[in-house]
Amino acid sequence: MTTITLTFDNGPDPDVTPSVLSTLRRHAVKATFFVLGDKLRDRRGLCEQAHAEGHWIGNHTYNHIVPLGLAAERGIAAAEIARTEALIGDLAHERKFFRPFGGGGLLDNRLLNREAFEHLTTNGYTCVLWNAIPEDWAHPTGWVERALAQCFAQEHTVLVLHDLPTGAMQRLDGFIEAAKARGAAFSQDFPASCVPIERGKRVGPVENYLSEAA
Numbered sequence: 001m002t003t004i005t006l007t008f009d010n011g012p013d014p015d016v017t018p019s020v021l022s023t024l025r026r027h028a029v030k031a032t033f034f035v036l037g038d039k040l041r042d043r044r045g046l047c048e049q050a051h052a053e054g055h056w057i058g059n060h061t062y063n064h065i066v067p068l069g070l071a072a073e074r075g076i077a078a079a080e081i082a083r084t085e086a087l088i089g090d091l092a093h094e095r096k097f098f099r100p101f102g103g104g105g106l107l108d109n110r111l112l113n114r115e116a117f118e119h120l121t122t123n124g125y126t127c128v129l130w131n132a133i134p135e136d137w138a139h140p141t142g143w144v145e146r147a148l149a150q151c152f153a154q155e156h157t158v159l160v161l162h163d164l165p166t167g168a169m170q171r172l173d174g175f176i177e178a179a180k181a182r183g184a185a186f187s188q189d190f191p192a193s194c195v196p197i198e199r200g201k202r203v204g205p206v207e208n209y210l211s212e213a214a
Helices: 017-027 044-052 076-091 114-122 143-151 168-181
Strands: 003-009 032-035 056-059 156-162
Touching: 003 017, 017 044, 017 168, 032 044, 044 056, 044 076, 056 076, 076 114, 143 156, 143 168, 156 168
Parallel strands: 003 032, 003 156, 032 056
Antiparallel strands: none
C-alpha cells in the first residue's frame, strides 16, 4: 500500500492556510506545517487553529532567506532555529520538528552547516526531510499529476507542499481524492528514511546534508 504524509512549508498564510485546513478537515487527514518565524510572529492564530485540529507544527527557520548550509557567519544558523522555536512555544510537538531548506527542494549539503547540526542535536530536535517535491510553487496548475506519480513510485512518501498564495492549494482537494481513489493511505508520521536526527540523536546518515560553513 502507498502511504502519503502531507507537509506544508513556508506558511502560515492568511489567505491560503485556512482553506488548506478546511480541506484537510473534510478528508480527515492530519499534516505537519513547517512554519517560518517571521510569518508566525503575526499569524500565530492560524498555527493555534492547526494545532487544535490535530496537525503538527514544525520549525522551518525564521526567514528562509539563506539555506543554513550556506550561512558562513557564526551564530546565524542557531538563531534562525531558536528564534522560530521560541515563537512556536507550546504549539511545538514533543519531538521538536525542524525542517531545513535548500532551495528547490534539493537534498544536498546546503541544508545544514555544522553549527545548525550542533544546535539541533544539543537541543533535542527531530530533523524531518522529504522524498517528494512536486514543485507546486512553480507548477500551481500541474503539480497534482507530478505529486501522484512521485507518491505511487514509492512505499511511503513525505510530500512537500506550500500553503502560499500561488493558487496551487486550490487543487489540494483533488489531489487527496485522486490519491485515495488509487488506494493510498494518509499518515501523519514520517518514515525513518526521512528522519536523520530524532530528538537530538543522529539516527541516519547526515554527511550529505552538511556543509563545512560555520
